[in-house]
Amino acid sequence: MKSHSTISRRLAVTSMHLFFLLLTLIGLCLLYANSDYGQGFSWLRQGTYANTIAFSRQFEKDASAVFQYARYRQVFETNGVLDTSKVIVTVSDGNPDNEQGYTIDQLLQYAKAHGYVLDKNWEITQIPVSEENMEDEPLLYITQQTYEPDAEYSEPIDAYKTLFDISYEVLEHLSAYSYVHYNLIEKASNFHFLLSYWEEDYKPLLFSNTDMSVNEFQQCGRYVFFSMDALNGEYNLPLAPLFIASMLDEYSPYLDGSGIFLAAVDTSFAADDSYAAGNQRFLQTQREYTVGLIFLIAGILGCLITFSYLAYYTGWKTTKREERYFYKYDNFPVEINILLSLLLIVIGLYLCDNVGVAILEVIFSGKGLPFMQSLLDGYVVYLVCFVLLFSLIRQYKADKLWENSLTRSFFKDMAEYFTKQQLSISLAYYYIGFLAANLLLTFGTMFLFYSLETLIHKLLFFLLILLWAAGNLWFFQYLYRKSSQQDKINEAIFNISGGDTRYYVDLNEFNGREKLIAQHINNIGIGLDTAIQDRVKSERMKADLITNVSHDLKTPLTSIINYVDLIKRENVQNPKVQEYLEILEQKSQRLKTLTEDLVEASKASSGNVKLEMTDIDIVELVHQTNGEFEEKFALRSLELISRLPEEAVIIQADGGQLWRVLENLYNNAFKYAMERSRVYIDLIREPNQVLFTIKNISDHPLNITGSELTERFVRGDVSRTTEGSGLGLSIAQSLTRLQNGSFDIIIDGDLFKACVRFPVKSVSSL
Numbered sequence: 001m002k003s004h005s006t007i008s009r010r011l012a013v014t015s016m017h018l019f020f021l022l023l024t025l026i027g028l029c030l031l032y033a034n035s036d037y038g039q040g041f042s043w044l045r046q047g048t049y050a051n052t053i054a055f056s057r058q059f060e061k062d063a064s065a066v067f068q069y070a071r072y073r074q075v076f077e078t079n080g081v082l083d084t085s086k087v088i089v090t091v092s093d094g095n096p097d098n099e100q101g102y103t104i105d106q107l108l109q110y111a112k113a114h115g116y117v118l119d120k121n122w123e124i125t126q127i128p129v130s131e132e133n134m135e136d137e138p139l140l141y142i143t144q145q146t147y148e149p150d151a152e153y154s155e156p157i158d159a160y161k162t163l164f165d166i167s168y169e170v171l172e173h174l175s176a177y178s179y180v181h182y183n184l185i186e187k188a189s190n191f192h193f194l195l196s197y198w199e200e201d202y203k204p205l206l207f208s209n210t211d212m213s214v215n216e217f218q219q220c221g222r223y224v225f226f227s228m229d230a231l232n233g234e235y236n237l238p239l240a241p242l243f244i245a246s247m248l249d250e251y252s253p254y255l256d257g258s259g260i261f262l263a264a265v266d267t268s269f270a271a272d273d274s275y276a277a278g279n280q281r282f283l284q285t286q287r288e289y290t291v292g293l294i295f296l297i298a299g300i301l302g303c304l305i306t307f308s309y310l311a312y313y314t315g316w317k318t319t320k321r322e323e324r325y326f327y328k329y330d331n332f333p334v335e336i337n338i339l340l341s342l343l344l345i346v347i348g349l350y351l352c353d354n355v356g357v358a359i360l361e362v363i364f365s366g367k368g369l370p371f372m373q374s375l376l377d378g379y380v381v382y383l384v385c386f387v388l389l390f391s392l393i394r395q396y397k398a399d400k401l402w403e404n405s406l407t408r409s410f411f412k413d414m415a416e417y418f419t420k421q422q423l424s425i426s427l428a429y430y431y432i433g434f435l436a437a438n439l440l441l442t443f444g445t446m447f448l449f450y451s452l453e454t455l456i457h458k459l460l461f462f463l464l465i466l467l468w469a470a471g472n473l474w475f476f477q478y479l480y481r482k483s484s485q486q487d488k489i490n491e492a493i494f495n496i497s498g499g500d501t502r503y504y505v506d507l508n509e510f511n512g513r514e515k516l517i518a519q520h521i522n523n524i525g526i527g528l529d530t531a532i533q534d535r536v537k538s539e540r541m542k543a544d545l546i547t548n549v550s551h552d553l554k555t556p557l558t559s560i561i562n563y564v565d566l567i568k569r570e571n572v573q574n575p576k577v578q579e580y581l582e583i584l585e586q587k588s589q590r591l592k593t594l595t596e597d598l599v600e601a602s603k604a605s606s607g608n609v610k611l612e613m614t615d616i617d618i619v620e621l622v623h624q625t626n627g628e629f630e631e632k633f634a635l636r637s638l639e640l641i642s643r644l645p646e647e648a649v650i651i652q653a654d655g656g657q658l659w660r661v662l663e664n665l666y667n668n669a670f671k672y673a674m675e676r677s678r679v680y681i682d683l684i685r686e687p688n689q690v691l692f693t694i695k696n697i698s699d700h701p702l703n704i705t706g707s708e709l710t711e712r713f714v715r716g717d718v719s720r721t722t723e724g725s726g727l728g729l730s731i732a733q734s735l736t737r738l739q740n741g742s743f744d745i746i747i748d749g750d751l752f753k754a755c756v757r758f759p760v761k762s763v764s765s766l
Helices: 007-033 042-046 053-076 104-113 163-186 214-218 243-250 274-313 334-363 368-397 406-420 423-449 455-497 512-569 575-606 618-634 655-672 714-718 728-738
Strands: 087-092 100-103 116-118 124-126 140-145 191-198 205-208 222-227 258-265 613-617 639-643 648-654 678-685 689-697 742-748 751-764
Touching: 007 274, 007 368, 053 163, 053 191, 053 205, 053 222, 053 243, 053 258, 053 274, 087 104, 087 163, 100 104, 104 116, 104 163, 116 163, 124 163, 140 163, 214 222, 214 258, 222 243, 243 258, 274 368, 334 368, 334 406, 423 455, 455 512, 512 575, 613 618, 613 655, 618 639, 618 648, 618 655, 618 678, 618 689, 648 655, 655 689, 655 728, 655 751, 728 742, 728 751
Parallel strands: 639 678
Antiparallel strands: 087 100, 087 140, 116 124, 191 205, 191 258, 222 258, 613 648, 648 751, 678 689, 689 751, 742 751
């Protein structure tokens, strides 16, 4: 694959991204420009203007105006024609003799002098007037008002009004009357209505702008039909016009009369009126909204695609992604880049609010100005965030985002600080920080709870609750992780102390102080394992040396013993030679015994002894051993005193090796016990084991400990005059432990006591 530079491609894709961003902004402008109706996507689903809420509101306005027209027609007309010379209100200054009547025209002129007139759509509008016309006016007492002849006042003061208030009321009523009279009756309209009231003995009142029948009303696109005799009417409007039922009853001129109201809109919109204009606006809105929506979707998709491409190739010089590139600001810590971006955003928004708005005011006005200002602010924020985001992406790809951050440096320094501190001080800091955070969040939550006035306060309230919960969960998880690490450390110490010196702790599962402790434990385990391996190697070398030396000594020693035996068979008569032969035979036999003991001690200490474990009655074995050594003890005038149980005590042991243990102990007593003393043999049955003891008074001072006596050659070092090899007790101890027993020596002055314990298998009566 050929590698190409990504510079030109990035520039082209960046230009495309800006184009799609502009397309998105145009789409937003088109959507916002048609937001008068406030329907959003529902415009695309409604299909026609007659299905919109705007249509229902226009229908509601016209229907309400019809009821007001029915009430005020007789007030403002004379013989069916508007008569502005009619007196419709009479007032006085408090004196009944000073009453004065005002015509419609006088009140209209008075309202105009005060800045209020009816526009071409018969709606009240305000015009500029001089300030002298706006002076305070006196209150006048209303003695008669034809537009509200049955008005009732809850307080006497309510019957007093200024002439301006009276003129404005008349202007409001005239506005409703004129709207229906000129827009719905005299002028062709798509809105058709029929309002009728009747009562017995009275001529029916009829208000209508059409001669259509009820069926013809219902054949129009939208219609309503209400009757005072029925609670619910008939209608097919998007919004239920339930207000008509109440107005039909409220505006009835009869106490016990009846009435109907029919209204319909020709949805072909043949007449040029507000409905036709609304339909045109709706169709234009649909078209512009559809175009705006297409622009918006295309712009967003284009922005996403181009953004993804730029994000994939940013940070690489070639398309094969082999060589990186950075800008100077990419080497700054991420926090510095964020602060610089915020500073640029503040400066950009300041320029937009002070310079950009002045330019926009030349082009836009009304409600479009705040929207365009918001759009400009958003564009500035987007551009700054765009540059910042790609800087973060390049740092992330190069694994520099976290490495160069000030946050990482801070946490690293804090971790080192707390690691070097005592555990109690670190825990105190953690607790203070945890308590301060909880108090701060608690007070903030309480403050917002009692001031939930705006949506921002409510959002901040729930955000603080979530933050408080997340912080406590994080702290719990932190303590749980620390306790888990402590458990793993305890487990490691337990395993190493139990002899598993090769136990290794995975340091990736730890952090902080615990990681340092785990590393020390690994070092201890490695050191112990190395020492043990060296010790085992040394012991093996010693055992091999002893075995080899013993083997090498056997051949010449056997020759010496054989030649001594041959010389003795020659019956040499020389007493001196015979004495020499006797000494030579003794020494060679001692050397033979020493060699055999060396080999046996080596095998016993290394565990290289083949055991045949069987059930043995240790009571019987001790009896046999006593019998074997009675004559031998007698040679040194040693009295053997034994206390043995009468029943059998069965243990699991190798008979030959157990005999060797007892033999060595008895021989030790024979060699080193004081002459003409007693040797005590005891066999005691304990709950789960049996204890064999042999004790005697030493012939020589015992200036060593019991553990030293079981070391090899100790006795030979202390007294070279004895016949012992110094290996008997060591061999006995090793053989005992190989058979799952325990071997201890107790020294009390010159008292020597050996204790041997074995687990008991079973007991049976003899």
